[in-house]
Structures are given as structure tokens and as C-alpha cells.
Amino acid sequence: xxxxxxxxxxxxxxxxxxxxxxxxxxxxxxxxxxxxxxxxxxxxxxxxxxxxxxxxxxxxxxxxxxxxxxxxxxxxxxxxxxxxxxxxxxxxxxxxxxxxxxxxxxxxxxxxxxxxxxxxxxxxxxxxxxxxxxxxxxxxxxxxxxxxxxxxxxxxxxxxxxxxxxxxxxxxxxxxxxxxxxxxxxxxxxxxxxxxxxxxxxxxxxxxxxxxxxxxxxxxxxxxxxxxxxxxxxxxxxxxxxxxxxxxxxxx
Amino acid sequence: xxxxxxxxxxxxxxxxxxxxxxxxxxxxxxxxxxxxxxxxxxxxxxxxxxxxxxxxxxxxxxxxxxxxxxxxxxxxxxxxxxxxxxxxxxxxxxxxxxxxxxxxxxxxxxxxxxxxxxxxxxxxxxxxxxxxxxxxxxxxxxxxxxxxxxxxxxxxxxxxxxxxxxxxxxxxxxxxxxxxxxxxxxxxxxxxxxxxxxxxxxxxxxxxxxxxxxxxxxxxxxxxxxxxxxxxxxxxxxxxxxxxxxxxxxxx
DNA sequence: TCACATTTGTCCGTATGTATC
DNA sequence: AGATACATACGGACAAATGTG
Numbered sequence: 001x002x003x004x005x006x007x008x009x010x011x012x013x014x015x016x017x018x019x020x021x022x023x024x025x026x027x028x029x030x031x032x033x034x035x036x037x038x039x040x041x042x043x044x045x046x047x048x049x050x051x052x053x054x055x056x057x058x059x060x061x062x063x064x065x066x067x068x069x070x071x072x073x074x075x076x077x078x079x080x081x082x083x084x085x086x087x088x089x090x091x092x093x094x095x096x097x098x099x100x101x102x103x104x105x106x107x108x109x110x111x112x113x114x115x116x117x118x119x120x121x122x123x124x125x126x127x128x129x130x131x132x133x134x135x136x137x138x139x140x141x142x143x144x145x146x147x148x149x150x151x152x153x154x155x156x157x158x159x160x161x162x163x164x165x166x167x168x169x170x171x172x173x174x175x176x177x178x179x180x181x182x183x184x185x186x187x188x189x190x191x192x193x194x195x196x197x198x199x200x201x202x203x204x205x206x207x208x209x210x211x212x213x214x215x216x217x218x219x220x221x222x223x224x225x226x227x228x229x230x231x232x233x234x235x236x237x238x239x240x241x242x243x244x245x246x247x248x249x250x251x252x
Numbered sequence: 253x254x255x256x257x258x259x260x261x262x263x264x265x266x267x268x269x270x271x272x273x274x275x276x277x278x279x280x281x282x283x284x285x286x287x288x289x290x291x292x293x294x295x296x297x298x299x300x301x302x303x304x305x306x307x308x309x310x311x312x313x314x315x316x317x318x319x320x321x322x323x324x325x326x327x328x329x330x331x332x333x334x335x336x337x338x339x340x341x342x343x344x345x346x347x348x349x350x351x352x353x354x355x356x357x358x359x360x361x362x363x364x365x366x367x368x369x370x371x372x373x374x375x376x377x378x379x380x381x382x383x384x385x386x387x388x389x390x391x392x393x394x395x396x397x398x399x400x401x402x403x404x405x406x407x408x409x410x411x412x413x414x415x416x417x418x419x420x421x422x423x424x425x426x427x428x429x430x431x432x433x434x435x436x437x438x439x440x441x442x443x444x445x446x447x448x449x450x451x452x453x454x455x456x457x458x459x460x461x462x463x464x465x466x467x468x469x470x471x472x473x474x475x476x477x478x479x480x481x482x483x484x485x486x487x488x489x490x491x492x493x494x495x496x497x498x499x500x501x502x503x504x
Numbered sequence: 505t506c507a508c509a510t511t512t513g514t515c516c517g518t519a520t521g522t523a524t525c
Numbered sequence: 526a527g528a529t530a531c532a533t534a535c536g537g538a539c540a541a542a543t544g545t546g
Contacts, residue, residue: 017514030351042531053515055307062314067348075523076530086349090342096319097338099282103422111423118366170355171363175427269534294511305535327543328510
């Protein structure tokens with residue numbers, strides 16, 4: 001107990017069986033014993049191996065599932081499969097934070113601009129051919145879909161995730177994905193089901209907005225290719241300012 | 253089903269009872285029906301109300317607990333209490349991401365500097381008397397503890413959280429807390445239990461490092477008070493560079 | 505200090521739904 | 526279509542922890 005003097009407030013293990021089970025499995029994943037794609041034993045066998053009841057196993061699996069370590073499928077041949085979905089798990093919690101009104105649209109917009117500004121700096125420095133190709137495909141794809149009158153919210157959101165990926169910094173990638181997930185959530189609420197706007201009117205406006213966004217994305221991409229940071233940042237600022245106006249209905 | 257045409261990939265509800273239960277309770281929290289401090293009914297009564305088995309209730313509570321919506325205590329007078337711990341939940345997941353080696357020390361340091369640089373900008377613009385007082389108390393507290401030979405990792409980490417709080421942007425607060433939680437985790441691994449370093453030697457070095465950190469924090473604080481952004485950023489850069497060197501053992 | 509009630513934690517047995525072959 | 530394998534779900538029971546009188 002030599003470390004006991006260090007005054008650390010890490011709480012004592014809750015003495016809960018299912019936590020010990022989930023911790024043990026989590027540790028095996030950290031240590032690489034279980035790799036993505038591996039399938040865990042069925043609940044009944046896990047219960048035997050750990051010498052605990054099935055309920056404890058189930059609650060442990062619930063924890064691992066919600067923490068982004070496994071996915072679970074029902075039915076024959078199903079079961080718990082190791083799969084890394086931590087990023088999307090963090091994004092989901094960010095969305096919860098928004099719905100708990102812990103973050104406002106204003107705060108989101110400010111932080112998003114600042115973070116993506118930094119992302120652009122590193123994207124210009126670190127983007128390789130694959131990144132630029134993905135970004136180019138993204139805008140081309142969005143363009144085609146707009147002409148075919150297909151909604152492009154997902155593509156337009158994904159452009160920002162691709163930019164973050166080009167920065168080669170996984171922390172930025174995770175944070176940007178969390179932010180864009182929240183933005184997409186609000187964007188979807190602006191759909192044709194929203195009050196006082198008939199479908200046709202919304203649809204025309206949506207097309208116009210999509211084209212505007214696409215134009216901004218094209219300009220940002222060309223600025224990244226030219227390695228022109230100032231141009232990229234300026235365009236991003238105008239772009240996000242416009243996005244902010246669109247999200248204004250959710251402002252408090 | 254008019255929204256069905258919008259091609260959104262929100263998956264169908266998993267048809268899992270415990271998910272429906274947790275979703276319903278979560279919604280009641282979002283809508284303010286349940287407020288922080290409120291206590292949920294006992295598991296058996298919840299099972300009756302929802303007309304489901306107790307096992308489903310337990311798994312639903314597990315989800316809410318892990319998502320940061322409730323805390324649970326055993327024993328008489330215990331139970332599930334509404335409590336907002338989303339921030340610390342996000343921090344925990346970030347730590348998982350590190351242990352899954354999704355983020356490196358290099359990436360952490362770079363992102364941390366960029367984000368805290370921005371935080372300083374907004375802290376200088378938005379900090380009020382209370383923020384400055386808290387920061388001052390933090391450095392004073394750390395100073396006293398160093399003189400009393402008490403470890404000040406927690407205080408020194410908290411300084412950065414207080415800076416983020418002064419920026420008045422909750423997104424920055426959440427991200428900075430996630431980052432500092434990871435840093436603290438690594439710092440603690442550098443304790444006297446680490447290999448090839450006897451306690452006394454580590455202890456002396458720890459004192460020196462604490463004093464160095466304290467000096468940096470004092471200078472950053474005075475720069476914030478003077479509203480001198482350049483000085484604050486320069487000091488932060490030197491500070492984080494030194495922290496990075498200390499974390500080098502974990503670099504891959 | 506000592507029961508006692510309350511509530512979570514845990515296990516077992518059993519039944520049902522669902523996906524795969 | 527039928528058999529199999531698996532998660533999902535219910536009910537009952539007891540153990541353990543914690544606050545109360």
C-alpha cells in the first residue's frame with residue numbers, strides 16, 4: 001500500500017460482480033487478447049467460465065456494448081463481437097449533453113469554428129493523396145445527388161469528418177465527429193416535418209442550401225489543395241456562419 | 253410515415269425492452285420531469301409500472317448509469333438518483349480511446365496545445381472575478397501543499413479545467429476535462445511504483461516538477477489577469493512542452 | 505449496540521423470440 | 526421448412542449492504 005499516501009480519490013471497486021467481469025473483458029481487449037472481429041463465448045458459457053450467474057454476464061455485456069467495445073446480435077450464430085465503436089459512443093454522449101442543454105448552439109458554433117480552423121492548419125500540412133481523393137469524391141458525390149434531388153445532409157456533414165481525418169490527429173477526428181453528429185441531429189430536425197413549412201417550400205430551400213454548402217466545400221477543398229490556409233479559414237468562417245443562421249431556431 | 257422518404261439511416265429500435273425503458277426514462281429527464289436529486293422508484297416497483305421483468309429494469313438502469321444520467325446506491329434508503337455526470341462519462345470514454353491506442357501522446361500534446369490556446373483567448377475575454385479567484389486559490393493551494401510535501405497532481409490538473417471554465421464555453425470545458433483526465437491518468441502511472449526508480453529519488457524529482465509547473469501556472473494566471481494573450485500562449489507552450497517530455501515514456 | 509426494513513445485487517429455472525443453416 | 530443456437534425476457538428466491546429506530 002505504498003501508493004496509499006498519494007491521496008488519489010479513485011473510488012474503491014464497487015464490489016459489483018458485473019463490473020469485475022466487464023473490467024476483465026475490457027482488459028483482455030486492451031491487451032490484444034481479444035481483437036476486433038473476435039466473438040465472445042455465449043452468455044451461458046461465459047457464466048460458467050467466470051463462475052457467475054447469467055444476469056451478471058448480461059449486465060457486463062451491456063456495459064461493454066454501451067462503452068463501444070462490442071456489438072451484439074440476436075439469433076443463431078449471433079452473440080457478442082469485439083468491435084471498436086468508441087468514437088460513435090462519444091458522439092452519442094455529446095448529443096446527450098446537448099439535449100441536457102449543457103451546450104448551446106452559440107457555444108457549439110464558436111467551438112466548432114475554432115477547432116476546425118486548427119484542423120485546417122494540420123490538414124494542409126498533413127493531407128496525403130488519399131485524403132484529397134476522398135474529399136474530392138465527397139463533393140463530386142454530393143453534386144450528383146443534388147442534381148438527382150437526393151438529400152445530401154450526410155455527405156455534407158461527412159466532408160468535415162474527412163477534413164479532420166486529413167489532419168492525422170485522432171483526437172481532432174473524435175471531437176469533430178462528435179460536433180458534426182450534433183449538427184446533423186439538429187439539421188434533420190429542420191426537415192419537412194418541421195412546423196409551418198410545407199414540403200415543397202422546404203424542399204426548394206433545402207436544394208438551395210445544399211448548393212451553397214457544396215460551393216463552400218469546393219472552395220475549402222481547393223484552398224487545402226493550394227495549401228492556402230488563409231483562404232481556407234476565411235471560407236470556413238463564412239460557411240459556418242451560414243450554418244449557424246440555419247441552426248438559429250434551436251438557439252436559446 | 254411521411255418522413256420515411258428522407259432516407260435517414262436511424263436504425264429501427266432494437267426491439268429490446270430494456271432499451272425502450274431506458275429511452276423513456278431518458279426522455280423524462282430531458283423533458284425535466286425528473287430533475288437532478290430526484291429518486292427513481294425501486295426496481296421492483298419500476299418493473300410493475302412498466303409491466304416488465306426486473307431484469308429489464310436493471311439493464312435499463314445500467315445504461316442510464318453508464319450514460320451519466322443516474323447514480324445508484326445499495327441498501328436501505330438507496331436506489332437510483334438523477335445526477336448529471338455526462339462530462340466525466342465522456343472523459344472516461346476518452347481514456348478508453350487512449351488505452352485502445354487510438355490516440356498517441358504526440359497527438360494528445362498537439363491537440364491539447366491548440367485547444368488550450370483557444371481556451372486562453374476566450375478565458376481572457378470572458379473570465380469574471382469568480383474565475384480569477386478560483387484560479388488564484390488553486391495556485392495558492394498548490395503552493396501550500398508543495399511546502400507540506402503533499403502531492404499536487406490533482407491541483408495542477410484542475411488549473412487547466414478552471415481555465416476552460418473561465419472561457420464560458422461548455423464544449424471547451426468538456427473537451428479539456430477529457431484531455432486532462434487522460435493526462436492525469438498517465439501522470440499517476442509515473443508515480444513511485446514505476447520501475448527502476450526508488451521512492452526517494454522520485455519524490456525529490458516530483459517536488460521539483462511540481463514547483464516548475466506551479467511557476468508556469470502563476471505566469472499564465474498573471475497573463476490572463478493582464479489580458480496579455482501572447483504572454484499566456486507562450487508560457488502555455490513552454491509548459492505543455494515540458495509536460496510532453498514527462499509523458500515521453502508512454503510515447504510509441 | 506442491536507435488530508429491522510428497504511433496496512440493490514446475484515443466482516437459478518424456464519420460456520420465448522429470432523437469425524442462421 | 527425445420528432444426529439449431531443464441532439473445533432476450535420473466536418469475537422466484539436469497540444474499541448483501543445500508544440506513545433507521
